Each structure stands twice: as structure tokens, then as C-alpha cells.
Amino acid sequence: MTAPLSSSTSPRIAVAIAGASGRMGRMLIEAVLASPDLQLSGALDAPGNPSLGTDAGAFLGRNTGVQITAELGQGLQGADVLIDFTRPEGTLAHLALAAERGVGVVIGTTGFSDAQKAQIRQLADKTPVLLSPNMSVGVNVTFKLLEMAAKALQEGGYDIEIVEAHHKHKVDAPSGTALKMGEVIAEAQGTQLADRAVYERFGHTGARVANSIGFASMRGGDIVGDHTVLFAGDGERIEISHKSSSRAGYANGSLRAARYLARQKAGLFDMYDVLGLK
């Protein structure tokens, strides 16, 4: 299963990647292959994907000996941890088999419904699962800054707006990160995002609803991921922004999450656990 490293007594962590030919899948394969403590054990992609049957390292001109497959059992063979950046329905199918086999799952996929999140929580009773809409260290530190700002700015009538921009291929809006920012802020103020979120404005909207949290999404070109939270008061405004210029931060965070999950028993975790921010 996992081959020992020649220079170390610890066995390498066997990592499978789902969404292997996607934007994140490729970043993750490259990052795993560059990590001496990790071993690529499997690569999954969607049925019908043109990459099926090819070597997972072919896009790098490398032969890894791991073929991309749509057969879940084969993709999870020998894995300690699966890292999944696909779509909600794919992730849930992967997680169901991983939970049966006790394989840990790092979930980067966004766009889950509340019912799908409940299924993830249930399956996390059987295997360690880490769910985070953003694996980058910087974004998770930004969540903490927002927690502090939301508490400090609760009085004084500060209006809160969350603006995000992503590449033209992104299929969900608002981004998972923007929604999480809204949840963090609402919770820090002792409220629920569902009671405050305004996702659309068009036409004669009337004046801004007091205490609402507004969302706006832009899509275009190759923007990796920008998020800004605006706290707009009378006579001043505060903006807290994070901008990703590369997907490497997401991949590196995911590998840290995989190393963390490999040491856990069943349960649901997030990047605060990995980064010690709880």
C-alpha cells in the first residue's frame, strides 16, 4: 500500500485525487508529486472525461504509474486520504464509498445545498472529513479578521456587503468563500446568515434593508479568486480584501489538510483545526 521513504521511518501518506484533470486536480497532482511525505495512490475523474485511462502525470510529461479512472473502487484503492475538488454530486458519491472504507476526505468542492451538507456531516461519523470552501491560509486568517471586525462594528450602523470575482468557468455563485464570510460575520454578531442575506438586486429595490448582508458576484477571464467585505458606515468605510493570484495556495492548504486528516479518527473538521485558529 504505502511505500516507506528511504530517508525516514514514517510511511508516506497515500493520497488519491478526485477531479484529476480539473484546474485544482492538476495543481494537486503536481503538489503531491513534489512532496516526499506523500504518495499519489489514485486519480479519479468524471465518466466520459477525455483524461480517463491516461497517466495522472501526463500533463507534466511524467509517468506516475497511476491511471485516471472513473471507477471509484479503483481510484480509492490503497488511499489513506482522498482530496476532492469536483462538483457536489461527485463529491457525495466519492465520500459515501470513502466512508465505508475509512478513507479520510478533504473536500474543496463548493456549491453544496443544506441537505447535501447534512449528508456530509452524517458520513463524517464514519471517517475523518475536512470541509472548507477555501483551503488557503490567507483566506482562513481573513475569516478570523472578519470575526473581529464584525464584533467591533456591530454597533454604529455599518452596512455589510460581500463582493467576489472569479474566472469565467466558475459554475456556482456566490462563491463558497463569500458565503462562509457571510456566515462568519452573521455568527459573530449572534445572528443567522439566512435571516440577513440579500443575493439579488434589480430594478426598483427600495432603500437598503437595515442589517442585511448583501452579495455581489463578478465572473470573467482567468481571475483566480478575489473577495472583499465592505463595512460601510457614516463618514467612513472599511474594506477587508483577499486576492489569490495562483491556485498553489489552495493546493498547499489541501495537502496540509490531508496530513492532518491522516492523523484523525472520524469527525468533521475545517481549516481552523489544521491551522490552530479555533
Ligand SMILES: NC(=O)C1=CN([C@@H]2O[C@H](COP(=O)(O)OP(=O)(O)OC[C@H]3O[C@@H](n4cnc5c(N)ncnc54)[C@H](OP(=O)(O)O)[C@@H]3O)[C@@H](O)[C@H]2O)C=CC1
Ligand atoms: N476549497 C478551495 O480552496 C477551492 C475550491 N474550489 C472548488 O473546487 C471545485 C472544482 O474547481 P475547479 O478545479 O476549478 O473545477 P474544474 O471544472 O476545472 O474541475 C472539476 C473536475 O471534476 C470533474 N467532475 C465534475 N463533475 C464530476 C462528478 N459528478 N463526478 C466526478 N468528477 C466530476 C470534472 O470533470 P469534467 O470536466 O469531465 O466534468 C473536472 O475534472 C469547485 O467547486 C470550486 O468552487 C476551487 C478552488 C479552491
Ligand SMILES: O=C(O)C1=N[C@H](C(=O)O)C[C@H](O)C1
Ligand atoms: O471556483 C473557484 O475557482 C474557487 N472556488 C472557491 C469558492 O467558491 O469560494 C474558492 C476560491 O475562491 C476559488
